[in-house]
Amino acid sequence: MGRTLAEKVWDAHVVRRAEGEPDLLYIDLHLLHEVTSPQAFDGLRQAGRRVRRTDLTIATEDHNTPTLDVDKPIADPVSRAQIETLRKNAAEFGVRIHSLGDVEQGIVHVVGPQLGLTQPGMTVVCGDSHTATHGAFGALAFGIGTSQVEHVLATQTLPMAPFKTMAVTVEGDLPEGVGAKDLILAVIARIGTGGGQGYVIEYRGQAIRNLSMEGRMTVCNMSIEAGARAGMIAPDETTFAYLNGRPHAPQGADWDAAVAYWKGLATEADAVFDKEVVIDAAELSPFVTWGTNPGQGAPLGESVPDPVAIEDPVERAAARKAIAYMGLTAGQKLRDIAVDTVFVGSCTNGRIEDLREVAGIIKGRKVADGVRMLVVPGSVRVSLQAVSEGLDKVFTDFGAEWRYAGCSMCLGMNPDQLAPGERSASTSNRNFEGRQGKGGRTHLVSPQVAAATAVLGHLAAPADLSTAGV
Amino acid sequence: MEAFTTHTGTAVPLRESNVDTDQIIPAHWLKKVTRDGFEDGLFEAWRKNPEFVLNQPERAGATVLVAGPDFGTGSSREHAVWALQNYGFKTVISARFADIFRGNSQKGGLLTVVLPQETVERLWALTEADPTAEITVDLVDRQVRAGELVADFEIDDYTRWRLLEGLDDIGLTLRHEEDITSFEATRPTWLPRTQPVG
Numbered sequence: 001m002g003r004t005l006a007e008k009v010w011d012a013h014v015v016r017r018a019e020g021e022p023d024l025l026y027i028d029l030h031l032l033h034e035v036t037s038p039q040a041f042d043g044l045r046q047a048g049r050r051v052r053r054t055d056l057t058i059a060t061e062d063h064n065t066p067t068l069d070v071d072k073p074i075a076d077p078v079s080r081a082q083i084e085t086l087r088k089n090a091a092e093f094g095v096r097i098h099s100l101g102d103v104e105q106g107i108v109h110v111v112g113p114q115l116g117l118t119q120p121g122m123t124v125v126c127g128d129s130h131t132a133t134h135g136a137f138g139a140l141a142f143g144i145g146t147s148q149v150e151h152v153l154a155t156q157t158l159p160m161a162p163f164k165t166m167a168v169t170v171e172g173d174l175p176e177g178v179g180a181k182d183l184i185l186a187v188i189a190r191i192g193t194g195g196g197q198g199y200v201i202e203y204r205g206q207a208i209r210n211l212s213m214e215g216r217m218t219v220c221n222m223s224i225e226a227g228a229r230a231g232m233i234a235p236d237e238t239t240f241a242y243l244n245g246r247p248h249a250p251q252g253a254d255w256d257a258a259v260a261y262w263k264g265l266a267t268e269a270d271a272v273f274d275k276e277v278v279i280d281a282a283e284l285s286p287f288v289t290w291g292t293n294p295g296q297g298a299p300l301g302e303s304v305p306d307p308v309a310i311e312d313p314v315e316r317a318a319a320r321k322a323i324a325y326m327g328l329t330a331g332q333k334l335r336d337i338a339v340d341t342v343f344v345g346s347c348t349n350g351r352i353e354d355l356r357e358v359a360g361i362i363k364g365r366k367v368a369d370g371v372r373m374l375v376v377p378g379s380v381r382v383s384l385q386a387v388s389e390g391l392d393k394v395f396t397d398f399g400a401e402w403r404y405a406g407c408s409m410c411l412g413m414n415p416d417q418l419a420p421g422e423r424s425a426s427t428s429n430r431n432f433e434g435r436q437g438k439g440g441r442t443h444l445v446s447p448q449v450a451a452a453t454a455v456l457g458h459l460a461a462p463a464d465l466s467t468a469g470v
Numbered sequence: 471m472e473a474f475t476t477h478t479g480t481a482v483p484l485r486e487s488n489v490d491t492d493q494i495i496p497a498h499w500l501k502k503v504t505r506d507g508f509e510d511g512l513f514e515a516w517r518k519n520p521e522f523v524l525n526q527p528e529r530a531g532a533t534v535l536v537a538g539p540d541f542g543t544g545s546s547r548e549h550a551v552w553a554l555q556n557y558g559f560k561t562v563i564s565a566r567f568a569d570i571f572r573g574n575s576q577k578g579g580l581l582t583v584v585l586p587q588e589t590v591e592r593l594w595a596l597t598e599a600d601p602t603a604e605i606t607v608d609l610v611d612r613q614v615r616a617g618e619l620v621a622d623f624e625i626d627d628y629t630r631w632r633l634l635e636g637l638d639d640i641g642l643t644l645r646h647e648e649d650i651t652s653f654e655a656t657r658p659t660w661l662p663r664t665q666p667v668g
């Protein structure tokens with residue numbers, strides 16, 4: 001029986017296999033940021049250990065960094081202490097770091113791919129659950145906890161329990177105006193926030209093949225919101241074209257050898273997945289969340305569900321609670337939900353294509369009265385590219401705030417937060433209670449929906465703009 | 471890491487599903503650079519409500535958390551485990567845990583016990599009716615006992631052994647350092663290195 005992509009990558013990294021023990025896997029790339037690493041470095045120091053492979057390790061500052069006044073010292077003393085701790089640790093242990101102000105700084109999951117450090121067939125880990133993003137390249141990439149960060153720093157390996165495989169096949173073509181974000185929100189609503197637990201998901205099918213690398217990253221990024229260990233897409237010409245010429249991509253004869261290897265990674269025709277989900281792309285439409293977990297979503301054309309109609313008692317209670325927290329009423333049309341904030345950014349949708357998409361929709365229009373819009377590029381490189389294309393001007397002319405790179409309002413660890421009761425349409429990945437600020441209410445949306453929502457002031461898709469005559 | 475063999479204590483019945491790590495420990499607590507002092511951040515938003523189960527005086531000193539399904543979803547923050555431990559919890563029972571949370575808790579010695587939802591419901595009923603009711607989580611026999619209730623649970627042998635012995639994973643791995651070194655010799659040379667280029 002043939003093997004799947006995930007099984008091939010796993011097998012190629014087994015350092016040690018022993019009966020009754022988890023496999024010991026080698027890690028090709030370890031990404032660090034300021035939030036989940038301090039206690040790990042502390043552990044090394046206490047045990048007198050060093051970083052085994054500084055040449056496979058890289059750090060960036062993203063979660064706490066401000067997106068305004070970045071040339072001044074960070075105002076929040078605790079954020080500042082955490083970032084300074086990372087800088088001190090990187091210097092002490094000899095780890096490459098991209099600090100605030102550096103041209104390669106940005107969200108860890110945007111930085112790795114854009115440097116060409118994320119490549120097919122690799123194992124990639126980071127103390128961050130959205131590490132799944134890197135699976136878009138056909139890498140096996142998973143989020144780990146701080147103890148595991150310490151383990152990888154010390155040994156460059158991780159003992160890992162085996163996983164199950166799931167195929168999510170999206171057949172056919174996505175309709176006009178429906179993108180990667182809508183697709184993954186629909187997948188999560190279908191399988192549920194726990195549906196992927198224990199699985200590595202491989203996204204397949206024509207609609208996935210047709211996605212750009214950036215769209216593929218959006219899809220894989222949110223695998224964790226379905227509970228999956230990781231999400232992957234087999235590498236193909238789109239992957240190779242994206243990588244070719246990147247700073248850390250192989251060159252010359254190495255490139256040829258690498259491509260030959262990468263081509264052999266695809267799931268074999270007779271491989272069997274433990275679970276299969278098939279979705280018809282033609283049935284998808286712009287998708288938004290109404291609740292407080294990413295599985296509580298629906299097509300934009302529908303309404304807030306009535307909990308009474310939900311059969312599962314646990315789900316019903318969760319829906320009831322979410323609707324109350326979100327300040328909505330059952331049966332309310334999703335399009336009637338007015339927002340006061342629109343956030344464009346994060347490791348889900350803070351890349352250049354996302355910004356282009358948004359700019360294309362809002363160009364020549366004005367932000368709705370009373371709506372605040374924040375556009376936060378995922379990295380400094382993305383920011384520079386946007387400026388070179390004049391996108392920053394489009395955003396500011398529209399009435400949006402154009403900010404410096406970082407995680408920003410995705411999780412509100414820096415000053416970019418929702419006030420209690422405020423409501424956002426956000427291109428990020430989590431709508432948990434208080435995620436974007438205490439008492440804040442989040443609707444997860446695609447960049448296209450974010451843009452149209454900013455114009456109209458209520459949840460909307462670009463097609464609504466011509467209907468509304470704006 | 472502290473070894474875990476058998477633990478008996480009173481419980482907090484948490485009738486919530488999908489308790490994500492942002493609820494367990496909100497993001498602003500993540501700025502700390504130590505492993506302790508997270509107890510006040512545990513369920514911080516919910517604790518503002520005087521009715522919240524953790525605020526009930528009879529729950530003081532409870533060490534067993536009995537939660538709804540899909541406990542620990544969301545971010546990979548290990549601070550969620552530390553917050554539970556700092557508060558005094560030794561073990562969490564649920565019908566389903568998020569994978570990363572489960573991994574983190576096993577690393578840190580917080581035992582996560584998976585029981586069917588109907589057993590969880592019985593534990594809720596029991597501990598709601600009598601806050602002094604004790605639950606015993608016996609890792610040696612892989613069994614949970616409370617009142618009349620006896621329920622077996624599964625846990626893989628390796629994790630169980632590590633928890634019983636209180637063994638540190640890094641030390642265990644470093645016993646196989648030679649295997650790591652020989653694996654490294656076989657890695658293709660074109661794999662990327664993070665050293666700055668150009």
Ligand code: SF4
Binds near residue numbers: 062128130428
């Ligand atoms: S953008 Fe959001 S999800 Fe992504 S790494 Fe930053 S905080 Fe995490």
